[in-house]
Each structure stands twice: as C-alpha cells, then as structure tokens.
Amino acid sequence: MERDRDLSELAIVGIRARGDALAARIQSAIRANEDVDVPLGAIDITLYRDDLTRIGYAPVVRESDIPFSVDGRIVVLVDDVLFTGRTIRAAMDALVDYGRPRAIRLAVLVDRGHRELPIRADFVGKNVPTAPGDDVRVHLSEVDGRDEVEVVVRELV
Amino acid sequence: MRFDRHAFEAKGHLVVPGFIDLHAHLREPGFEDSETIETGRRAALRGGFTTICAMPNTEPPIDSPGLVKELLGRGHGVNGARVHYVATITRGRKGRELADMVELAAAGAVAFSDDGSPVQDPRLFRSALEYARVTGRPVIEHPEDLALSAKGVMHEGTVSARLGLPGIPAAAEETAVARDIALARMTGARLHLTHLSTGGSIDLVRRAKADGLPVTCDVTPHHLAMTDEWVAGSRALAWEVEDEALLAGPYESSTKVNPPLRGRADVRALWAGLVDGTVDAIATDHAPHASVKKEVEFDQAAFGISGFETAVALVLGGVGVHWAALGTVIDALTVGPARVLGIEVPRDDWTVIDRDAEWIVRADEMASKGKNTPLIGRTLTGRVVATVVGGEVAYEGEARVTEAISRR
Amino acid sequence: MSSSKPGVGGAEPLRKEVAGRRPWNRRHVLDTDDWSREEIETVLDQTRAMREILQRPIRRAPPLRGRTVILFFAEASTRTRVSFELAAKALSADVTNITASGSSVEKGESLYDTVRTLQALGGDVVVMRHASSGAPYFVAERTDAAVINAGDGWHAHPTQGLLDAYTLRDAVGDLEGKRVAIVGDVLHSRVARSDINTLLPLGARVTLSGPPTLIPSAWRCGQLPPGVTYEPDLDRALDGADAVIALRLQRERQETGLLPSLREYARVWGLTAERVGRMRPGAPVMHPGPMNEGIEIDAAVAHGTRSLIETQVTNGVAVRMALLYLLAATVPLEERV
Numbered sequence: 001m002e003r004d005r006d007l008s009e010l011a012i013v014g015i016r017a018r019g020d021a022l023a024a025r026i027q028s029a030i031r032a033n034e035d036v037d038v039p040l041g042a043i044d045i046t047l048y049r050d051d052l053t054r055i056g057y058a059p060v061v062r063e064s065d066i067p068f069s070v071d072g073r074i075v076v077l078v079d080d081v082l083f084t085g086r087t088i089r090a091a092m093d094a095l096v097d098y099g100r101p102r103a104i105r106l107a108v109l110v111d112r113g114h115r116e117l118p119i120r121a122d123f124v125g126k127n128v129p130t131a132p133g134d135d136v137r138v139h140l141s142e143v144d145g146r147d148e149v150e151v152v153v154r155e156l157v
Numbered sequence: 158m159r160f161d162r163h164a165f166e167a168k169g170h171l172v173v174p175g176f177i178d179l180h181a182h183l184r185e186p187g188f189e190d191s192e193t194i195e196t197g198r199r200a201a202l203r204g205g206f207t208t209i210c211a212m213p214n215t216e217p218p219i220d221s222p223g224l225v226k227e228l229l230g231r232g233h234g235v236n237g238a239r240v241h242y243v244a245t246i247t248r249g250r251k252g253r254e255l256a257d258m259v260e261l262a263a264a265g266a267v268a269f270s271d272d273g274s275p276v277q278d279p280r281l282f283r284s285a286l287e288y289a290r291v292t293g294r295p296v297i298e299h300p301e302d303l304a305l306s307a308k309g310v311m312h313e314g315t316v317s318a319r320l321g322l323p324g325i326p327a328a329a330e331e332t333a334v335a336r337d338i339a340l341a342r343m344t345g346a347r348l349h350l351t352h353l354s355t356g357g358s359i360d361l362v363r364r365a366k367a368d369g370l371p372v373t374c375d376v377t378p379h380h381l382a383m384t385d386e387w388v389a390g391s392r393a394l395a396w397e398v399e400d401e402a403l404l405a406g407p408y409e410s411s412t413k414v415n416p417p418l419r420g421r422a423d424v425r426a427l428w429a430g431l432v433d434g435t436v437d438a439i440a441t442d443h444a445p446h447a448s449v450k451k452e453v454e455f456d457q458a459a460f461g462i463s464g465f466e467t468a469v470a471l472v473l474g475g476v477g478v479h480w481a482a483l484g485t486v487i488d489a490l491t492v493g494p495a496r497v498l499g500i501e502v503p504r505d506d507w508t509v510i511d512r513d514a515e516w517i518v519r520a521d522e523m524a525s526k527g528k529n530t531p532l533i534g535r536t537l538t539g540r541v542v543a544t545v546v547g548g549e550v551a552y553e554g555e556a557r558v559t560e561a562i563s564r565r
Numbered sequence: 566m567s568s569s570k571p572g573v574g575g576a577e578p579l580r581k582e583v584a585g586r587r588p589w590n591r592r593h594v595l596d597t598d599d600w601s602r603e604e605i606e607t608v609l610d611q612t613r614a615m616r617e618i619l620q621r622p623i624r625r626a627p628p629l630r631g632r633t634v635i636l637f638f639a640e641a642s643t644r645t646r647v648s649f650e651l652a653a654k655a656l657s658a659d660v661t662n663i664t665a666s667g668s669s670v671e672k673g674e675s676l677y678d679t680v681r682t683l684q685a686l687g688g689d690v691v692v693m694r695h696a697s698s699g700a701p702y703f704v705a706e707r708t709d710a711a712v713i714n715a716g717d718g719w720h721a722h723p724t725q726g727l728l729d730a731y732t733l734r735d736a737v738g739d740l741e742g743k744r745v746a747i748v749g750d751v752l753h754s755r756v757a758r759s760d761i762n763t764l765l766p767l768g769a770r771v772t773l774s775g776p777p778t779l780i781p782s783a784w785r786c787g788q789l790p791p792g793v794t795y796e797p798d799l800d801r802a803l804d805g806a807d808a809v810i811a812l813r814l815q816r817e818r819q820e821t822g823l824l825p826s827l828r829e830y831a832r833v834w835g836l837t838a839e840r841v842g843r844m845r846p847g848a849p850v851m852h853p854g855p856m857n858e859g860i861e862i863d864a865a866v867a868h869g870t871r872s873l874i875e876t877q878v879t880n881g882v883a884v885r886m887a888l889l890y891l892l893a894a895t896v897p898l899e900e901r902v
Contacts, residue, residue, distance in 0.1 A: 044614065047626040047656075047890070053897045058589055061614040061890065097623040315788050318781030319598070321698040321720030321755060326782070406706060408699025454676055454697035456718070 007034060009102065011073045013041040015091050016062050019079035021142040022109060026078060039073075041066035048090035070099040076123075080138040082108040085119030110149060112136050158553075160545040165509045170542055173487050175207025175506030177494040179268075179297070179375055180351050180440035181465070183209075183240070185231075186224075187216025192445040192526045194228070197465075198237025200525035202552035204441070204465035205490075205508035205541040208239045210498070212272045213250070220245040220256045222264035229265050236551040238544075239506075241267040241498070243297060246285045252276045255285055262292035267498050268349070270297035273415065273460075277303055279336060286346035295347040295373070295497060300333035300358070301416070310456050312385040312417040320389060320407060322455065325417050327355040334358045338365045341372055349497050350374040352442050354416040356426030363435040373497045375438040375489075376427045379414065379462050382471040384421055387412045387531055388455075394471070395424040396478040403535070410451045410458035411531040414444070428480040431489060438493035439486070441468050445527020463527035466518075470537035473512060477538070507545035514540040593712045594888055595701045596721040597762040605766055609731050611887035612880065618655060619883060628894040629658035635688035637663045637679070637704075638715070639695045644854060645715050645724075648878070649692045652885035656894070661688065676703060684708045689893045693717075698755075711892040713885075719753050725853055726759030728884040730767060732877050733808055736849045741768030746802045746844075748834060749812030749861055750779040756853045757812060765792045774802035775812075775834055778823040799834050803843045810851045811836050811862045827860055836862045841871060849873045 007030070014023025020042035027040045044062040052059075077091050092104060107123035112130040126149075130136060133154040141147050162172055183197040192200075194211075201209045211228075213219035219228065225242050232240065244266035248254045251274075258269060269289055275298060276282040289296050306329040311317050313324020334350060338361055341348035353359060353374050365372045382394045392403040412418060430436040444461025451458050472490075476483050495502045517536050520528040544552040589607055597605065618626050634653040638646050646662075653660045663679070676695075683691055684707070691710045693701055698718030705712040716722040734740055745764055751757045751773050761771050771793045777785055784795055796802040803809060818824045841850060850862075850871045858864045867874060 047618075047628045047894075049628075052628055052895050055895065058891050058895045061611050063614045063617045065617070093627070097621055097625065099622055313782060315783040318783045318788075319758070321718055321758060323719075324782070406702050408702050452677055454695070454703060455699045456697050 007036045007038060009072070009074050011039040011041065011068060011070065011075045013043050013066065013075055013077055013095065015077060015079040015087060016042055016044045016064075018138055018140055018143055019077070021140045022080060023078040024142075026076075026107070039068040041068065043077075043091055043094050045087060045090040045094050048093045050086055050090065064094070066098050070095065070101045072100070072102050074103045074105065075101040076105045076107050078107045080109050080140075081136050082106070082111045082119070082121050082124075083114060083136070085115045085117035088119045089117050109138060110136055158550040160505075160507060160543075160548055160550050162507070165543060169511075171510040171512055173508050173510065174491045174502050175508050175544065175546065176205045176490040177498075177502070178206045178209040178441050178443070178465075179349070179438055179494045179497060180377075181206075181209045181211060181443040182214065182445065182461070183211045184445060185215065186228075190447040190526070191450070194232040194240065195235055195237065196524060196526050197443070197445070198232055198240060199235065199552075200443070200445075200463075200465045200523065201238035202236065202544040202546075203524050203541060203554065204468050205510065205544055206238050206441070206465060206468075207506035207508065207544055207546050207551075208241065208503065209443075210241045210243050210267060212243050212270060213245045214272050214274070218245050218250045219243070219266070220248050220250070220261075222257065222260045225261060225264040225266050236546075239503070239546065241265075243268045243270050245269065246271045246276060246289075246296065247281070250274050252278060252281065255281070255288060258289055258292050258294075262294050266294065267500075268295045268297050270299065270351070272297075272299045272351075275299050275301050275303070275333065279340065282337070283340050283344060286340055286344040286348065290344070290346055293499065295349045295499070297349045297351050298337050299352065300330050300337055300350055302329045302333045305329035305332065306415075309417070310413060311388050312419045314385055314420055316385040316389050322388070325415070327357055327419070327423070330355055330416055331357040331361065334361045338362070338370065338372055341365070342368070342370055345371075348372050351440060352377050352380065352416055353427070353430075353436070354380045354419050355423050359426050359430040359435055363430070363433070366435060373437040374435070375440040375494070375497075376431070376436050377442045378439060378464060378468040378471040380416070380418065381424065381427055381431075381439070381475055383412070383418045383531070384424060385418050387418055392531070392535060394474055395421060396475060396480065405531070408455045409531055410453065410455050411462070411529050411533070413455060413458050413460055414462045415460040425480075428475055431485055432481050436489065437497055439468070439472060439489040440494065441465055443525070443527075444529075445525050446529045447526065448528065451529045461527075461529060462531070463523070463525050463529045465525060466523055467530060467532050467537065469510060469541055470539040473510075473539035474537075503547075505545070505548040507543075508541060509543040509545070510539065511542045512539050514538070514542070516540050589891055592892070593701075593705050593714075594723050594892065595705060595712065595714045597723045597726050597759060598721070600762070600766065602766045605727070605730065605763055608727055608884065608887050608891070609734065611890065612727075612731050612883045615655075615883040615886035615890070616880070618886070619879070624655055625657060626655065627657045628890055629653065629656040629689075631898065632658045632689040632893050633661060633687070634658045634690045634692060634889065634893075635661045635663060635683060635686060635710070637683065637691055637693040639664075639679075639693070639700075640716065642694055642716070644878070645694065645881075648881045649713075649715060649885050652882050652889055653690075655882070655886055656889055658689075658889065658893075661686065676700060677707075680704050680707045683710065689896065690889060711896075713888060713892070716755055718755065720755050720758065721762075722755040722759045722853075723762075724881070724885055724888065725756050726763040727888075728877060728881045729756075729760050729810065729851060729853070730763040731884060732851065732873050732880050733764070733849070734767070735876075735880075736873055737807055737847075739768070740764065742770075743768075743807040744770045744772060744805070746772045746774060746806045746809040747812065748774045748799060748802065748809060748836065750814050750818060751775055751784075751812065752779045752781055753815065753818075754812050756810075760810060761790065761793060765790065770794075772796050772802045772806065774799050776824060776830065779818065799840060800843060803840055806844045806848060808849050808851065809836065809841065809844060810853075811856075813853065813855065814857060814861045831860045835860060836866050838863060838865050838869065841866055847871070851877055854878070
C-alpha cells in the first residue's frame with residue numbers, strides 16, 4: 001500500500017467484520033507516513049448477501065458507518081480474505097447506495113484464489129494458494145486478541 | 158339386545174343407573190345444522206345419559222303446548238335417550254309476559270326456563286315463580302345480570318386482563334343468584350339454579366338451604382374441570398399441573414362458554430358444594446354449534462361447549478384425585494336430577510362405565526353435530542361402554558374402546 | 566463448522582451456540598409476552614442497524630427482494646400502516662394493501678374468508694391489525710405466511726412495545742432498575758400491555774396510573790404481574806420516575822359511563838409541564854400517537870424538550886424493518902406456498 005497518489009480524494013472503507021479493523025490500521029499507517037487523515041468508514045454487507053436464503057439462519061446485521069460523502073472519491077474497499085468475490089460484489093452494491101464514487105479499488109490482506117465472479121484486488125497483502133475446501137481464517141488483535149493467518153487444509157479421506 | 162348386567166360387571170365395568178341431564182340443547186326446531194333431536198339423543202347415549210331435558214331456546218321457542226306435544230312425538234324411531242322438554246317462562250323468551258305455564262305443563266313440559274335470556278325484570282320473575290307453583294314444576298333459572306355481563310366474553314380476572322378480552326365478572330352471576338333466592342324465599346317457589354360457576358354462588362345457595370328454602374342447583378362437568386387459563390391455551394384439568402406438551406394456542410373459541418370458565422378457587426368451591434350437598438346435580442349444558450358459528454374471532458364466536466360425550470371422563474377425573482367420592486358424583490347424575498324434576502329414576506335404564514379406559518377425543522367419532530369442545534385431541538380416562546334404556550342396550554361402544562387402544 | 570458453500574463475508578449467525586440461550590427462530594410476531602430478554606435485545610440491536618439505513622442517501626437495502634408483504638388492516642390506521650409499508654419497501658419487498666373501512670364483518674366477508682384470500686395471494690408476510698383480540702392467532706393458524714400483529718383489539722401491539730423499549734433505552738440507557746410510568750386507559754390499551762411485556766424483561770419496573778375504571782379489575786385489586794404496580798395518584802406515580810408513556814384516551818369512555826367527563830380526566834391525569842417536572846431530570850415523555858392534546862397531554866409537553874414522540878415514529882420504521890428481516894429474509898424461496 002505504498003503507492004504515491006493524490007491523497008485528498010481518497011477514502012478507506014472496511015468490510016465488517018475484520019476488514020474494518022484492517023482499514024483502521026491502514027488509515028493510521030497513512031497518517032504516520034504522510035501526515036494525512038484519510039476518511040475512514042465501515043460497511044456491513046449482510047443485507048446484500050446473495051446467500052441469505054441458503055444458510056439456514058439470520059446473520060447479525062451490524063450498523064454501517066460512512067460519515068462522509070462518497071461522491072467523487074476514490075474509495076478503497078478493505079477486506080481480510082478475497083475468495084469467491086461475492087462479498088466484494090455485495091460491498092460494491094452497498095457502497096453505491098451511499099453515492100457515486102469516482103472509482104472503487106480493492107485492498108485485501110489475503111487472496112486465496114477461486115473467484116466465482118469477475119473481481120480482482122488492486123492491492124494484495126499475500127497470495128495464498130488453497131484448495132476450495134480449505135478454510136482461511138484471519139485473526140486480528142483488535143477482534144481476536146492476536147495477529148495471525150490460519151490456513152486449515154481439508155484432508156480428502 | 159337385552160341388557161346382561163353380570164356380563165358387563167364380570168369385565169370389571171361399573172354399572173350405575175342411567176344418567177339424567179337437567180340441561181341440554183338439542184337445537185331443533187330452528188338450528189338443525191348445529192344438532193337435531195336425533196343426533197342429540199344419540200350423543201347423549203354415548204355420554205351415558207338415558208334421560209335428557211331439552212331447553213326451549215329453539216326457533217320457534219317452546220312456548221306453546223302444541224309445540225311441546227309435537228316435539229314429544231318426534232325422534233322415537235332411533236336408539237336414543239328419553240327426552241323431556243322444558244318450556245319457556247315468558248312468551249317468546251322475550252321477558253315481558255308469562256307463557257301459559259299450566260297448559261304447557263299439561264302438555265308435558267317438565268320445567269320452565271328462559272335459559273340464556275334470564276328474566277331481567279324482577280317483578281315479572283316474581284310473578285313467574287308464584288305462578289309456576291300451581292304447576293308443581295320447577296323454574297330453572299340461568300342466573301345472569303345481563304347489564305353486568307354486557308360485552309364480556311370470558312371470566313373477568315387476571316387472564317382476561319392479560320389477553321385483553323372484556324370480562325364477565327363473578328358478580329354478574331352472584332347478584333342474580335342473590336336476587337333469585339330472595340324472590341324464591343318470598344314466594345315459596347321451587348327454584349332451580351343452573352350451571353353455577355362461582356364460589357360466591359355456591360355460598361349463597363348453601364345459606365339458602367340452611368334456611369330451609371327449596372332451592373336446588375346444578376354445575377356442569379366443564380366448570381368442574383376447566384379454568385379460565387384454558388382461554389389462554391392451558392389444557393391442564395383443574396387437578397393437573399400444567400404440561401407444556403399439551404398447550405394449545407390462545408383464543409380458541411371452543412373455550413368460550415356462558416357462564417365462563419372461572420378460576421381454580423371457584424372450581425374447588427364447586428366440588429366442595431357437591432361433597433356437602435349444596436349442589437344437587439351435575440348437568441351438561443350441552444351446547445353444540447355448527448363450526449361456522451365457532452370458526453370466527455373469539456369475541457364473535459357463539460358461547461357453548463358440546464358436553465355430552467366427555468362428561469363422564471371429566472367428572473371421574475375429580476373422583477380420581479379424591480375431590481369427591483364416586484357415589485356422590487353418581488348421585489349427582491341420577492338421584493339428584495330426578496329429585497329436582499320430581500320424577501322417579503327409571504328402573505331399567507343403566508349406564509356402564511369403564512373407569513380405566515384411555516381414549517382420545519376425536520371429532521369424527523362424536524355423535525353430536527357439535528364438535529365444539531376444547532378436548533378434541535386430548536386423551537381422557539373413563540368412558541361409557543354401554544347405555545341401556547328400558548332394559549335394552551341402546552348404545553354399545555366397547556369395540557371402539559379396544560380399537561382406540563390398539564391404535565396408539 | 567464451515568458451511569457447504571464458500572463463505573460470503575465472515576458474518577456469524579444470530580443463533581448463539583451457547584447452551585440454554587434461545588436462537589431467533591420465531592415464525593410469527595403475535596405478542597412479546599413469552600419473549601426472552603435475549604430475543605428482545607436481538608431485535609433492538611438489529612433496529613440500530615436498520616436506523617442507519619434510513620439515514621443513507623438511498624434508504625434501501627435488498628434482502629427482501631422478491632418477497633411480498635401483505636398489509637391487512639381491518640381497523641383503520643394510517644400511521645402504523647404507512648410505517649410498515651415504508652419498512653417493507655426499505656428492504657425492497659413488494660407491498661399489497663388489504664384494507665377494510667369498518668370491520669370485515671360489516672363488509673360481509675368473514676375473517677375466515679379473508680384468511681383464505683390471504684393464503685391464495687401467497688404473501689411471505691402478513692401484517693395485520695384487527696379489532697378482535699386474538700385475530701392474529703386465528704390467521705397464523707390458517708396461513709403459511711409469517712404473521713406480524715400490528716394491533717389486535719385490547720390485547721397486543723408488539724412492534725409498538727419494541728419501538729418504545731428501543732426509544733427509551735436509547736434515551737436513558739440500560740433499563741435495568743429504571744421505573745417507567747404508563748398513564749391512561751390501560752384497560753383498553755394494547756400498547757400498555759405490550760410495553761409491559763418488553764420493558765419488564767429488560768429489567769425495568771412499571772407503575773400504571775389512571776382512573777380505577779380504566780384499569781383491569783384484577784390489576785386494580787393487586788393481582789399484577791411482578792414488577793408492575795398501580796398508583797391512581799398521578800403525582801405520586803410520576804415522582805422520581807425515569808420516563809412516562811401517556812396513552813390516548815378515547816372519547817367514548819365518557820359515553821359508556823366509565824368516566825364522568827374528559828375535563829375531569831384532563832385535570833386529574835393529564836400530563837402537564839408541572840407534573841412532568843416531578844420525574845427525574847431529563848426523564849423523557851412518550852406517546853404512541855395519535856394524541857389528544859389538552860386531554861391526556863398538554864401541547865407544551867407533547868412538543869417540549871423531553872418529548873420523544875417524533876423519535877418513536879422514526880424508530881418504528883426501523884423496528885419493523887428489523888422484524889421483517891428476521892422473519893422473512895432467510896426463508897428459502899422454495900418453501901413458499
């Protein structure tokens with residue numbers, strides 16, 4: 001995340017429930033390096049999920065919080081793991097209900113492959129090849145008490 | 158088939174005189190989709206009742222000697238209970254003028270009642286009590302102050318407060334009972350108070366009897382067994398602990414009845430009245446309704462429980478927990494009502510009961526057209542196995558009993 | 566542990582795996598009288614999230630796309646009906662109105678027949694208001710749709726109870742140990758009953774006040790639910806209270822002999838600025854609406870600084886969105902009739 005840009009148009013929006021913690025870290029990092037406060041928001045995509053009728057329970061909907069106008073801004077969506085791309089699709093649908101960004105970029109900590117939709121990340125922390133049945137869990141000290149990326153490999157019996 | 162008493166007793170069944178019901182609704186003429194004389198008589202037999210008294214709130218009401226004679230001529234072809242007819246107190250049950258009581262009695266009426274439209278004018282009721290004396294027949298009064306019960310649809314208490322339903326306070330019955338007893342005292346009439354439901358009413362009758370007044374009263378099996386909690390969905394009989402598995406939804410119109418199901422203390426008081434002789438009889442107030450009258454919003458539904466076929470099980474339930482002796486209850490179903498009516502208990506009418514039979518109340522097995530009872534689907538203990546009228550077995554249900562058990 | 570499909574986001578279920586706690590699995594919202602504290606708090610938490618949606622430039626989210634919400638209002642009401650309509654549309658549902666001016670019995674159609682029509686229409690949710698207590702239970706037994714009670718006779722108005730609890734908690738914080746006064750015609754009030762049913766599980770106590778003829782006789786004689794008291798003297802009821810909810814007084818109560826006059830009611834039980842001042846500092850005033858200003862509440866109080874009446878209305882839409890989401894968003898489409 002060290003590309004030099006005109007930071008005045010930038011905004012960072014984290015996808016709950018770990019992307020928002022990561023987004024906050026990114027905002028602090030930018031403040032530390034560039035001495036600029038980039039607007040920070042958090043978005044909850046539960047109501048935009050395409051699998052609500054398939055999961056058998058009603059997920060907790062959290063408040064989104066975008067205390068600035070997204071019109072004309074370059075909004076960087078932040079999430080922990082990029083997998084099928086469906087979460088990002090939902091996040092974009094949610095985001096455009098707030099206004100019309102000039103552009104939307106995507107930053108993820110881990111890209112594990114196996115896209116089901118035409119989505120790609122602009123900034124990737126680490127590419128981790130996985131099998132579809134594997135599980136990738138990101139733990140963050142703000143949420144889970146430790147910083148760790150766990151890859152659980154499913155054994156084929 | 159001739160009745161072989163010993164054969165039934167050998168199976169361990171209880172053989173008692175055929176039950177006499179002081180208060181039942183046969184709905185004919187006028188409301189034949191709810192019941193007919195024929196279906197009512199058959200349902201009565203299934204419940205062990207060999208003699209029943211039909212109330213006059215029919216259309217037209219039974220206020221003419223001609224109608225009494227005509228009805229007495231009906232329904233003899235089939236196996237059924239004996240039917241006596243109760244005539245109205247006032248013409249058309251309108252509460253304004255007396256009916257021709259002497260002629261009605263001569264035509265065969267066994268008692269007088271305006272039932273659900275009790276005479277509100279005390280002066281007229283006094284006249285009725287005085288005039289009825291010459292007939293030798295009792296006046297059966299449904300005691301209710303219609304102004305106090307107004308728009309009520311269930312007992313006024315904590316349950317009605319919770320459910321947001323207008324209540325019928327105990328006072329609506331008790332003020333009427335007090336009035337009626339005072340008028341009976343003044344006139345020396347044979348007053349019978351029917352389906353008393355509150356402890357206060359029982360106390361008033363107890364006092365009247367202690368004073369030597371010829372006042373009698375009856376209670377219904379549903380008031381002996383169910384409470385106002387049933388409107389909220391409870392299905393625990395008054396002597397049972399609540400069972401979550403049995404809970405029904407609230408506002409079932411099958412629990413809507415007048416007088417309403419009351420609280421547990423009232424139920425206990427009714428049993429105490431049976432035991433100490435204050436209560437002379439158990440009468441069903443069998444009130445069948447076609448489903449169209451009941452399958453509506455609670456406040457719009459007709460009042461009434463179809464009671465013939467479940468009476469025995471409910472009443473034996475109280476005996477089972479020692480709330481009364483078996484003899485007390487059987488007397489209340491036989492000797493007691495006979496005394497109220499001033500008739501002999503028919504010698505050759507019998508009811509055979511299997512006290513331990515467990516059975517499920519099913520609408521399609523009921524002989525009554527009225528399926529309006531909150532006991533549908535419930536398992537009861539105690540069942541009428543055969544009913545005998547005039548020495549002949551008029552109803553036999555044993556095959557059904559074993560069928561029900563093997564179905565479980 | 567993982568679901569069969571690759572996960573969409575990491576959102577965890579409302580269903581708590583902790584032993585003994587009930588998951589959200591209600592099919593209907595008919596009354597809150599048997600709700601656990603957790604269930605109430607679940608709805609209140611979701612309400613907060615829904616409120617945020619109502620503050621966005623585009624006040625809409627898609628979870629009920631393709632769903633139909635039928636509004637069956639057999640009793641006239643504009644506010645509640647519009648509130649449900651806005652809530653349903655905010656979640657992208659389609660809305661159909663079945664209204665009856667006067668009772669459906671008047672129109673010649675029985676409730677039974679209306680239910681058959683509802684079933685044939687095949688809605689996902691039926692929101693209904695009816696003059697007969699218990700009517701929603703009648704309907705719920707006979708249709709496949711989820712039923713939300715928008716008010717039945719004197720019995721319950723569960724969404725009002727929930728939005729009042731939400732509004733109050735938002736204003737005064739944790740309700741544990743707080744004392745709320747509910748004033749007015751409690752006997753005929755489904756709002757009072759529902760408020761009691763949501764406030765008590767959250768730890769609050771309730772003091773009822775009003776004329777003795779307008780309180781259920783059992784409650785007046787002391788057979789009250791635990792946590793509820795009756796105090797006919799309004800000043801004493803309000804002394805030190807943390808909040809007051811004023812109930813609407815119907816004019817007919819005077820005509821049916823339950824009250825001597827509206828004037829006397831206003832003098833003895835009307836909420837004036839002076840009376841309201843007896844509560845704790847900052848204690849709010851609420852009213853389910855519509856108000857009879859000058860009778861149960863003075864105009865100055867209704868529009869004063871303590872009044873949360875307008876906030877109640879906004880919160881109402883959010884609460885209803887939360888319930889529609891919980892009841893309908895996750896039902897598989899294949900299971901619809």
